[in-house]
Amino acid sequence: MAALPRSMDRAGAAEAVREWLSSEGLKAREVDDPQAIMHLHVRYPPTKQGHMFNIVIPKKRNLMLVYSITRVDQGQQDAMTELSSSEPMGWEEWLHETRIRMTQSDLDWILHVGKKKGGVSGPLQAFNLSRPVWFDGLSQNEFMQTMRKVWLTKLSLIHQIKFGFGPGIGKPGPVDDWVTKSKRFGGESSQSIRPDIDTDETGGFGKDFDPMEWA
Numbered sequence: 001m002a003a004l005p006r007s008m009d010r011a012g013a014a015e016a017v018r019e020w021l022s023s024e025g026l027k028a029r030e031v032d033d034p035q036a037i038m039h040l041h042v043r044y045p046p047t048k049q050g051h052m053f054n055i056v057i058p059k060k061r062n063l064m065l066v067y068s069i070t071r072v073d074q075g076q077q078d079a080m081t082e083l084s085s086s087e088p089m090g091w092e093e094w095l096h097e098t099r100i101r102m103t104q105s106d107l108d109w110i111l112h113v114g115k116k117k118g119g120v121s122g123p124l125q126a127f128n129l130s131r132p133v134w135f136d137g138l139s140q141n142e143f144m145q146t147m148r149k150v151w152l153t154k155l156s157l158i159h160q161i162k163f164g165f166g167p168g169i170g171k172p173g174p175v176d177d178w179v180t181k182s183k184r185f186g187g188e189s190s191q192s193i194r195p196d197i198d199t200d201e202t203g204g205f206g207k208d209f210d211p212m213e214w215a
Contacts, residue, residue: 008135013064014038014057020140021055028055035059044147051154053147064138066146067108067130068154071175072123073168076161077114080123083165088120094164095121098157105153107131112177124161125175129154 008016014037021028025046031054033039038057043050056065084091095113102109108130114122131146162168 008138010037010057010059010062010135013135013138016138016140017055017057017064017143020143023140024144044151051151053150062136063132063134064143065130065132066143066150067128068150069126069128070154070158071126071172072161074171074173075167075169076165077123077125077173079165081114084117084120084123088118092121095124098124098160102129102153102157105129105149107150107153112175114174115176122176123173125173126178127157129157 017038017040018028021040021042026042026044027046028040028042031039031041033056036056036058038055040055042053042055044053051068051070053066053068056067057063058065080091083094095111099111102111110128111124112126112128114125116122129150131150133142133146
């Protein structure tokens with residue numbers, strides 16, 4: 001592994017990130033994560049409309065990762081299932097266009113889509129948006145612009161879902177991928193797979209991307 005620049009090692013990056021968060025009025029909560037030297041939960045923006053963000057500095061990588069995970073409401077999932085039954089091509093087209101928009105977003109992403117039935121994809125159940133920043137490019141501006149980019153892209157997708165499938169019922173729907181992963185590892189092993197649903201749009205890497213792979 002290449003040597004870290006003297007100006008920014010992992011400890012220095014962690015200290016700088018905490019200082020930047022404090023200067024922006026963003027409160028951080030420490031998360032126990034054996035794979036990281038720092039894992040914070042931060043509500044961004046610092047308002048009632050803010051969403052939960054994860055800020056991670058892995059032990060074996062020269063980077064900081066910002067990511068946010070969102071579950072899709074049960075009512076919205078039901079509406080998606082109805083569309084997939086009545087207009088399967090229309091539903092597959094919606095998913096295709098959404099993937100294209102995510103690819104153009106300059107973020108890493110994954111869409112958790114329900115299991116196929118009759119050859120038709122299930123509903124969108126959750127999505128992860130993430131962006132890494134390597135230490136040699138880490139600055140307060142780059143860090144805050146990354147937070148802002150993830151936030152605005154997340155709101156865009158939430159708005160798209162809400163416009164197409166209604167406001168939902170205020171209850172998180174199932175996520176097949178997480179159930180499978182939980183069974184494989186004998187139970188939920190990460191706090192990151194239990195995010196709240198987010199439906200308020202005011203306030204590389206496609207299907208194989210997983211934020212934990214940066215660790």
